[in-house]
Amino acid sequence: MIAVIEPTWYLLLAAMLFGIGAFGLMVRRNPLIMFMCVELMLNAANLTFVAMATRLNDINGQTAVFFVLVVAAAEVVVGLGILVSILRRRPGATADDLAELKG
């Protein structure tokens, strides 16, 4: 069977990925790159699932990751769809430009 391994470092790694993603989301202004940062955060969640699944010896964690991966792919497709549609109308728009709706 799989040995029980200390998962803390994986958790820390995942937390760091999550943090980097969050940081990037905040500092980057290209909507596309912002979206990539969200991908980083999703990866952090996946890593936690897998690390915990191994430690708990529970395959459910791994199956969860399958679902997340596919959903993430769907999100990429949708995100690109919306982006293409918006950039068609406002070439070179950055996140800061997207402030027509406010108040």
Added chain:
Amino acid sequence: MIASLLAQAGDWTSPSIDWAALAPEIVLAIGVNIILLLDLQLAETKKWAIATITGFVLLGSFVAVVVLAVTGDGARSLFDGRYVVDDYALILKALFLLAAYVVVLLSQTELEEGGYYQGEFYVLLVCSVLGMVMMASARDLVSIFVALELLSIPAYMMAAWNKRNRKSNEAGIKYYLLGVFASAVLLYGMSLLFGATGSTKLTDIGAALLDGDLIGLDVVAVVFVVCGFAFKISAVPFHQWAPDTYEGAPTPVTAFFSVATKAAGFVALMSVVFIAFPGADGVYQPLIWVMAALTMTFGNVLALRQTNIVRMLAYSSVSQGGFILMPLAFAGEPGVGPAALNAVIVYLIAYAFMNLGAFAVVIAVTRKTRSGEISSFGGLFSYAPGLAVAMTIFFASLAGIPPLAGWFAKFNAFKAVLDAGTTAAYVLAAIAAVNTVIAAAYYMRVLRVVWMDEAPDGDTSPVKSPAPVVAALAITVLGTIVLGVLPNLIARAGAIDALTGAFAG
């Protein structure tokens, strides 16, 4: 090893699928395919039929829900208790389907006149509803996540559906970026929750959290999960997308967001809170308390200064969310749980009718005035008395004026909170009371314009509302009045302690 495992698992059987319990979902899934095929086959001039067919798909699913509710003998548990069809799920499924039906009625003329994409739009709508219907039954983190994505991903695209409009674009991208971000937060919370409790099934998580003291990991997990859902219900400080998206998105879509998507977020939050988090009430209760107080206050204060009616309704919907959230802040107090659940469900039902109705009136009026400014509603009573009366009913109901649906919902929520009887409960009730007054101010202001002002450009030609919009208005007016005058109808429907797995202790 294998033998011993098999011996231990002797009473475990492979999941047999109760197809009847899944009938509403299956009707929707088949419906999606039918709509897709028809969209390919139908000539451009006949595309209007798609809306009608979408309506029938939703009604078919609704009938299935009703049949299940009438013939149902208790809860049906599927997939090893990860998918449960109980009274709680059925009521909310019915709510989602009805709300979606009204949205289809409202979308019909909007889409035809706007020249948007017909077939695809309805596919997205039905898929999103499918996600909501699944959400009502999902009792497992993974199922909840999948259902949430299934309802959100079409929603992102629906927000941006009016492609040629910059505002709609912006609405879409904002909703999308913040939405996937919130999904990531939620998912991270779920992964930690799984790590902390060793299961993705809500009942197991509940048992694990009740067992022993909470540790740091549990706290983070609970906070992240609650925050993830808070985005969907646009609770402050996760609400910023709502006004921007509501204003930018096509109006029927906004109606859909403000009612159905929000209700779906609440459903997920309730399932989690009542089934998985009874052991963590020390964590989520203060969090929800603060969010509820902030949500109703910010929503109201910001609504006060709006001049655009859709944006005002957006903030009003944020603030109403705070009221719906309020009883959940005491869900873990002894004896309050069922009352809190009841209060939230009753509020969601009442809110669905009155808010959809408000948007229906806005859609009907703006077809003529082509403006979303509140001042453009002046003189409505003189040239469209029917619409003015309907609008009065909806806004008065939103303000909580008896005897309309919104009043009973608010009363129920207050009652549940006061049942808790703690100082925190009294303080929150006081905050809510103050907010009800502030809210009355801006709802009344609109009604004043409708009844007292002159039409801004002197144009008092009557408003011609298409039949589907009239039908939507009829449904919502009827619901708002009937639920207010005879609240025992929803009080009975909401008096369920049949959220399987909750209130066990």
Added chain:
Amino acid sequence: MFFLLLLHLVIGIAIVAAGKMLGRRAFLVAAIAPLVTLLWAAAKAPGVLDGDPVTESFAWIPQLGIDIDMRLDAFALLMVAVISGIGLLICIYSMGYFSHDKPGLARLAGVLVLFAGAMLGVVLSDQLIALFIFWELTSVTSYLLIGNDDTNPRARAASMQAIFITGAGGLVLLAGLIIIGQAGGTYRMSELLADPPTGGAVNAGIVLVLIGAFTKSAQAPFSSWLPAAMVAPTPVSAYLHSATMVKAGVYLVARLAPMFAMTGSWRLVVMVIGASTMSIGGLRALRQTDLKLLLAYGTVSQLGFMMLLLGVGEYHIAEAGLVLILAHAAFKAALFMVVGIIDHETGTRDITELHGFGPSWRLVQVVAVVSAASMAGIPPLFGFVAKEKALDGYLEHGDFAGATAVLVVIVLASILTFAYSARFVLGVFGAFGDVDRPVVSRTAHAPGAVFVGPSVVLAVATIVFGIVPGLLDDLVEGATTALYPASEPKALHLFAGFNTALLLSVVIIVCGVLLTVLRTRVTGVQRRASEVIRPIPSGEQGYLGVLRGISAVANRVTATVQNGSLPIYIAIIILTVTLVPAAAFATEIGPLPQWVEEPAHVVLVAVMVAAALGASIVRHRIAAALMLGAVGYAMAGLYVARGAPDLALTQFSIETLSTVLFVLVLRFLPRSWRHRAPSIAAPMRIAVAAAVGVGIFIFALSAGNARSSVDEPSMSEVMVEQSLPKGKGHNVVNVILVDFRGWDTMGEITVLLVAAIGAVSLARPGRRRSDDHAPVFEEILDAGDEPALPEPLR
């Protein structure tokens, strides 16, 4: 009783719906409702006065034990008589007041009827929740009545203020009623009276109820809305702001006082608030030059008086309060009507612009004098009977703490009442007329019979009930017994013998005359006093301050929080999510964990962190996309190391797909991004980033304390074992996806489907129809229609 409410509802809606067709005749139709009510009440009166209340009940929300119970006892009968009696007169008076048809008149009449119905509901409800509902309906209808003049911004502000204060009070009231109802186990007042609840919660509840009642009855410090509401048409003021709505609070206090006067701080609160309201109202009335405002402040003062009489829970005193309700309704409504007549015929109601009237106005002047004298408490008028009874009540039965102080206040405030009543009369006769102002009153037309008639009826009533108060004995005694079942009310007398109360009345009248004679000097003193008092915030200023505050907060919050900028939205969310839990478990920092067990991991981790940092920082977009891919591949490597090869494979393929997609799209997007000042300043970004970092570090150190593995074999292991026999598959993951989690997979496939369909529709350039016109809410767009994308992507 339900039929009466229904009648008001139907007539009200019918009048509003008929609209312009009716014109002034709307008030004739409206008069049907109070007339029917009066006849009905007269028919029921004998039985009710014999102590046999009429009740009706309707099960409304049985689940919550909320029924609508209606109960007509003698007190309710008294209120019904006031509401419908004055209502009938007001309808007739309005025919004269609104001499010309103008838009909105029918609406006014209809809403007036609706208001009367709501008011009847308040006094007929035996059930607290139903009472609250009608209470709120009176607020709403009064909002519409005050703000009926849509062209006048002051009317709008005033109606807003009224609904703001009374609406807020209503909610406070609801909270209090619920607390009392829960504590008493019933929401029926008749049952609560038999067995009043006690306890700490009830003490809080009654304070809330009192606050609600005080807002409605314009008690200090909530009185500012009543003078402001004087912008309403005079019939509305006469009806709502003197005779009926403002008495709702007094009514409720009167109803509950027998139950709760001894509980908690009820009596103290009532005495303090009532006494201050009575004196402040009187003082301010004395300063007014607008006749209507003078009456409004006078009403505030009298309402305080009623609180002092009906709220202290002593039946001898309460009996006087009941007489005062009747007397006040008669004289104050008549005075308002007189002001309305003057305003209507001369165009002014400012006493500096009135210079007396011609002989044809004699009747109006008589009404004014009689009613004002009744208000001042001069015999032999109805007001004198009430005041005498009140003084006698406090003298003979005021044996509770503070009663003497209240008596002193009543005497002093009654002197003020005399003074402002005299001011009113002198004003009408032109004593304050300013020679520089135009003289219009002397030549003013005499009002018609319909216009004057109702006020004459009231003046006659004032005289008749003053001389023969015994006519009302049955009603007043019955009402007293209805409130205090154990009471033995005394009969009413105009002259009860030479007693202390009479002496006090003489003192009041003498001092009042003195005050009136010395009025110029008094005015000077008052002006100087008001200079001193001005810095002390009044209720009005408090109200305005609250509004300004809310408005300022709204602007401030909107500008900072809702500025439309995505980065700021994200920063707020991130901070919340990180800091909330970090605070929670900073106490749980555990020891640093053991180092990783496999060196290969170190490499992977290093690659991952570096690539992740790179992806979020690097300028070049394609490089960012590739780095994101690198993170994904390193992740796949970790999955292999953690024993999940299928997962690694899936991750690998999906990562490849996304990277290709990103790069493809990036290739077609413009290379240079517009540069603008970022919406978050650099220090702010760094601060948020630092907060996130600290949060994560604390989290990681505490995460080591996670629960250890579950002991029993988890369901997943069972799944592993059962996959071949039950799921007929060798690959566990496949079996789980299609069997054990088949439903989730179904959902996921739908996600993919919908993503594909939607994204294609969105990414395609928009198709236009020939009959295309602008959709709702779409503004005329700028000419940004040229595609920014090169051919291949279109």
